[in-house]
Amino acid sequence: MKNKILIGTLAVVVAALLWSFDGTFLRPSLYALPATLVAFLEHGLGFIVLFPFLIIYRKQLKVITKKQWGAIFWVAVFGGALGTTFITKAIFLTGFHDISVVILLQKLQPIFAISLAAVLLKERFPKVFYFYATLALVGGYFVTFKDPTQIFNLPNQTYLVAVFALLAAFSWGSSTVFGKYSIKNISYGLLASLRFGLTTLLMVIPALYFYNASFGDIAGKQWQTIVIIVFTSGAVAIFLYYYGLKKIPASIATLAELAWPVSAIFFDYFFNKNMLSVTQILGTLLLITAVYFATRLIKPHKIKGIVIEGQGRGGETGIHTANLPVELAKKIHKGLYMCSVNSEGKDHKGLLYYGINSLTGKDCLEVHILEFNDDIYGKEITILTQKYIRIPKRFKNPKDLLERIKLDLESVN
16 A cells, blocks of 8 residues: 555656656747647647557547537647647746746646636535635735736736746646546546647647748757657656556645646756745745645545434434544534445445534534435444535524435435
């Protein structure tokens, strides 16, 4: 188990280091080329590398629904075409100065992803998430400007760097949301190949429009750099990232990904001789800390304990629950969660509630197991939280509570 976690963590760290190396050393050498052309060539060659996955998993193409195709198209447009173009443009606009600022602003990506999930996928999060999101935005502000007090006297190019970096973070954040939806019944390899393939098609016209010369005019070193990107920070880094993510919890992956901005600062200093100001360093610490704690709020939590007797008032609502000691809920925020429940080796869907009991007025920790009628008093069960549904709410009477429970059950089915 320890070796599995170690290997997974190392895979994510290596992917993060490759992304840092790309932004501070590789991509700037392509400055003479249009950003759209760089995105086209990177994805075109990347698609060739990932094409075998399209062949291997071609049978899965039949199970992709129209909505999933729409989601995959969004991933290709924003995660591939626009995201790559925006980040390339931001780096080029720096003139090789403050490249680490562009990379650091990418740490706002999870904030965009989680916020969009709340709007588009109707996912909900504890109130404290929005506090961390605000702190992350404040940190992003201080990261962007060396001297925040002189913001109105800065050249327009400085603002454009921040705008393009934030647009890239939004693009990749939104593609994460749609990627999670589109990948529910297909392999990561197939989604990656479809994304690279569709992005290549989307970028043909923009690449040719902004590039008036012939491909023969691209210097040999530029071709070499593009190929290196494909086999490092491009297709290979994405493969390593998902390989590692399958082996480790999301919380560990979040920590491992911090190797990206941290290494970006060192790479930018050693390769480009750029140094962050004091306010930028403080902003970096605030940004990384806020994103880390915001991400921790949505990670799965495991609760394992013996089912105890409750107040026996489930009959008033017709919804029976298994009660657990409240002390087991120390690591989760109060609210209602979609969850999986393992009882005697079998997994079941369920709803986990931690908060004030509307009928007793006391805090409780209870789980309703769907399509389950066995007597499990005194038996051990294991619960794994999944999606956060809503904050705790107290109801005036059992009728109102039952109406709310019916709505909650719809979110599971």
